[in-house]
Each structure stands twice: as C-alpha cells, then as structure tokens.
Amino acid sequence: MTIDVVDHTLLPTVSGVFDRPDFADDSPHEQVVFCQDKETGLKAIIGIHSTALGPALGGTRFFPYRDENAALTDALRLSRGMTYKAAAAGLRLGGGKAVLIGDPGLVKTPALLEAYGRFVDTLGGRYITAGDVGTTSDDMDIIGRSTDHVVARTPAAGGSGDSAPLTARGVFYSILAAAESIWGSPDLTGRRVGVEGTGKVGYNLIALLAEAGATIIASDVNAAALQRVTADFPRVAIAETVIDKDIDIYAPCAMGATLTDTTVRILNAAVVCGAANNQLAQPVVEEMLRDRGVVWVPDFVSNSGGLIQVAGEIENKPRHEVVEQVEHIGATVTSILGRQHDQGILAGQAADAIVRERLGDASRVRR
Known part of the structure; x- marks a missing residue:
C-alpha cells in the first residue's frame, strides 16, 4: 500500500x-x-x-x-466494502x-x-x-x-442518473429472498418493516415495500425527509427509532454501525436487511444476532444495486439488463443463506467465502 x-x-x-x-486483515x-x-x-x-x-x-x-x-x-x-460488494455481485471492478x-x-x-x-x-x-x-x-x-x-x-x-432507485430495488429483492428463506414465502403482506433512514434509498425502498403490502414504520433525523414520506405514503407510521419496535424486518438505510452489542439486545426483528454500509459495529455482533435467531443479510450484498447500475453504465448495458442483474441479488442472497444453513456458518462468512474465491481467482490470473 x-x-x-x-x-x-x-x-x-x-x-x-x-x-x-483497518490494515490488520489479510487484504x-x-x-x-x-x-x-x-x-x-x-x-x-x-x-x-x-x-x-x-x-x-x-x-x-x-x-x-x-x-x-x-x-x-x-x-x-x-x-x-466496495471490493466485497463488486466481487459478490460478480462485477469486473x-x-x-x-x-x-x-x-x-x-x-x-x-x-x-x-x-x-x-x-x-x-x-x-x-x-x-x-x-x-x-x-x-x-x-x-x-x-x-x-x-x-x-x-x-x-x-x-450521458450518465445513468441517480443510483438510489436501483440500490433500493436490490435491497427489496434481498428482503424477499430472506423472507422466503425464513417464512417459506416472499409475500410481505402484513409483514412489519422498520426502515431507518428515509433519504434517497430509504424513500425508494418504502415505495417498494408499500406496493408489496408491508406495514412500515420509518425513522430519520431529517424532518424534511420524514415529511416527504408522510405526504407520499400516509399509511407509514413515523417513530423516533425503529430498531426497538415490534417488527419482522429491520432495514437500516442511514449511516452504518447501528448494530452494536447494546442495540442487538433490544432488536425484535427476525431479519436485518438494509442499504446502510458497515451495519455491524464489530464482527462479533453477527454472532450475537445468530444467537438471538436473527438472520442478517450482509450489507455489501444487499446494497450492491447502485454499483451494478454504474458498472452497467461503464459497459453500456441496456437498462433492462441492468435491472435484471440487480434483481438477481435476491438469488445471491438465497445462495448465501443456503450456505449458512448447510455449513453451519454465519451469513457473513458465507458471503466472504464467495468474495475470496473470486478475488483469489483474479489474483492467480494476474500472476
């Protein structure tokens, strides 16, 4: 370096x-x-x-x-995180x-x-x-x-525009995959989802969740962002916090590190899947989530839709192909959760294995 x-x-x-x-890992x-x-x-x-x-x-x-x-x-x-995100999505970046x-x-x-x-x-x-x-x-x-x-x-x-809508779409398909893995169906009708952060990505995720029939609770430190949600989605409940509410799915879409040894103890959700980067304050937090029976979808997988969009821009891919690739994030989540179950490991470890395989292959080719 x-x-x-x-x-x-x-x-x-x-x-x-x-x-x-930050420099202590093997990469x-x-x-x-x-x-x-x-x-x-x-x-x-x-x-x-x-x-x-x-x-x-x-x-x-x-x-x-x-x-x-x-x-x-x-x-x-x-x-x-971007290295892992690109590798997990199968991108040449x-x-x-x-x-x-x-x-x-x-x-x-x-x-x-x-x-x-x-x-x-x-x-x-x-x-x-x-x-x-x-x-x-x-x-x-x-x-x-x-x-x-x-x-x-x-x-x-000449660009592809704001990446927030496709980032949100990738998170949404990740939620569907997690729901099917846990509850046997991707149907979100009546499922209670807490969306933390209603900015560009959170707002678009709320739109998708509302269309899917979910019951939504939202929080944000930005009053204007919450006012926009209330105006456009009057059925969305507004709360000061969502992580401690009676919800099925916790979707962190603001800044990272919201999952700590303290917040995990008050978390009531069965699934954690959102757009925020670096959601775990420390790696040990995922073990705490597992011990409480909570499924965490690694953030560098769920939030890769925006990266897929701009990769498509670089490669001049048609919009419909990019959208299909973003929706395929759901299949990646299914594969990760399948490895987690079959091998008795953490979801983060399963996702890391996929990334390291791809990075290892690339390094061997470069040598």
Missing part, C-alpha cells in the same frame, strides 16, 4: 497509520491518497482497497466528520471510496468539486467515482468537468 500525501497539514492526527486495525489497501486544495477548502481522502478485479469504483461521500481520523476510518471501511470532509450544505461549491475531480484524474483511472451520501448526480456532472473517471452523472450529461 502507498500513502500519497498531497498536503501534510491534512494529517495532524493519523500517525501510526499502518498499525491501524490490505493498495493506496490511500490525501488531497487538499486550500483555495476551495477541499479536504479529501481517497481509499483504493483493491484493483484485482478491475478499476476501483466507489462513491464520493461528503460529510462533516469530527476529525481526519474519523474520515480516514470511514474511507478505509467503505472502500474495503475493484473497490474504492472517497470522503470529502465538511458539511456539504455549507462548503460544497462547484469550484471545490472541480478541484476534487482534478485529484481523481491524477489517479489515471485506478479510481472511478460516483455519488454517495452528500453528493448527487448533478455533483458528478461538475466533477466530470475535471475528469472522465466518474459515473452516475445525470442522463442529460
């Missing part, structure tokens, strides 16, 4: 970076790039976890991190992610995004970016002024 520091003032608190737990990051542009206020970290299967693709997250350490941790966890530090509502400007695009361009295609929390397809159009290595632009700019 290489550490590229564009400006050392961005790194006041990340000494001992190679000793971080360390290939490259981490720290970027700063003082004129625009840009502070960014780009993590390239793996290019074994292809160029590293992953969104740009714009978030007001408390410090550079928190931003680095997020970039490393998210980029590693590696894993990467970028984080921009700051409140996008206050500091995001076209000049800042263009400066960021120039940094992306210096990587020569090793990293391809897209939208994520705090960024939009319109932002990708602006970033695209400085680099060709960007996807999920608006249709007017």
Whole structure:
C-alpha cells in the first residue's frame, strides 16, 4: 500500500497509520491518497482497497466528520466494502471510496468539486467515482468537468442518473429472498418493516415495500425527509427509532454501525436487511444476532444495486439488463443463506467465502 500525501497539514492526527486495525486483515489497501486544495477548502481522502478485479469504483461521500481520523476510518471501511460488494455481485471492478470532509450544505461549491475531480484524474483511472451520501448526480456532472473517471452523472450529461432507485430495488429483492428463506414465502403482506433512514434509498425502498403490502414504520433525523414520506405514503407510521419496535424486518438505510452489542439486545426483528454500509459495529455482533435467531443479510450484498447500475453504465448495458442483474441479488442472497444453513456458518462468512474465491481467482490470473 502507498500513502500519497498531497498536503501534510491534512494529517495532524493519523500517525501510526499502518498499525491501524483497518490494515490488520489479510487484504490490505493498495493506496490511500490525501488531497487538499486550500483555495476551495477541499479536504479529501481517497481509499483504493483493491484493483484485482478491475478499476476501483466507489462513491464520493461528503460529510462533516469530527476529525481526519474519523474520515480516514470511514474511507478505509467503505472502500474495503466496495471490493466485497463488486466481487459478490460478480462485477469486473475493484473497490474504492472517497470522503470529502465538511458539511456539504455549507462548503460544497462547484469550484471545490472541480478541484476534487482534478485529484481523481491524477489517479489515471485506478479510481472511478460516483455519488454517495452528500453528493448527487448533478455533483458528478461538475466533477466530470475535471475528469472522465466518474459515473452516475445525470442522463442529460450521458450518465445513468441517480443510483438510489436501483440500490433500493436490490435491497427489496434481498428482503424477499430472506423472507422466503425464513417464512417459506416472499409475500410481505402484513409483514412489519422498520426502515431507518428515509433519504434517497430509504424513500425508494418504502415505495417498494408499500406496493408489496408491508406495514412500515420509518425513522430519520431529517424532518424534511420524514415529511416527504408522510405526504407520499400516509399509511407509514413515523417513530423516533425503529430498531426497538415490534417488527419482522429491520432495514437500516442511514449511516452504518447501528448494530452494536447494546442495540442487538433490544432488536425484535427476525431479519436485518438494509442499504446502510458497515451495519455491524464489530464482527462479533453477527454472532450475537445468530444467537438471538436473527438472520442478517450482509450489507455489501444487499446494497450492491447502485454499483451494478454504474458498472452497467461503464459497459453500456441496456437498462433492462441492468435491472435484471440487480434483481438477481435476491438469488445471491438465497445462495448465501443456503450456505449458512448447510455449513453451519454465519451469513457473513458465507458471503466472504464467495468474495475470496473470486478475488483469489483474479489474483492467480494476474500472476
């Protein structure tokens, strides 16, 4: 792994970076790039976890991190997750992610995004970016002024547009697969689903769940997002939290790490399946879920619809083929839960095995 520091003032608190737990696994990051542009206020970290299967693709997250350490941790966890997401989906892509530090509502400007695009361009295609929390397809159009290595632009700019609808569709088909595995039927009529986070993906998931006849409880820290849900889906109940409610399915669609040793104890759902990245605060949490009889669908599988969309954009696939591939996520979930049952292992271990098989095959081919 290489550490590229564009400006050392961005790194006041990340000494001992190679000793971080993020680098302790057997698949360390290939490259981490720290970027700063003082004129625009840009502070960014780009993590390239793996290019074994292809160029590293992953969104740009714009978030007001408390410090550079928190931003680095997020970039490393998210980029590693993208490697697993791409491999599990059978895509010819590696894993990467970028984080921009700051409140996008206050500091995001076209000049800042263009400066960021120039940094992306210096990587020569090793990293391809897209939208994520705090960024939009319109932002990708602006970033695209400085680099060709960007996807999920608006249709007017030749892109495939917002990836949220297909991300939500992948989560929905994952829920159907989990429901059939547990209850013998994918029918969600009357099933109680708690959707945590009603932003772009959560909103679209609620629409699909409502159409399927589910009873929905939703929560979000953003009042405007909840108002939109209430206006468009008046039957959706609004709550301060959903994880502790009497539900069948818990769908985390906001920030990650909501499943902790504390929250697992108050969780009443039989299934956990959502769009949030890195849902488990610690790996041991999945064992706690298993001990309570809760089925967890690995997030890097369930939320891969958006990645499949932009991979299709790169390969110029017809829209209907991309949609079919997203819906096939359900079959992948069925296979993972089948391995879990047959081999007596965790769902995360079953999914990891699939990923490692594909990464191992790619590494042997490269050698």
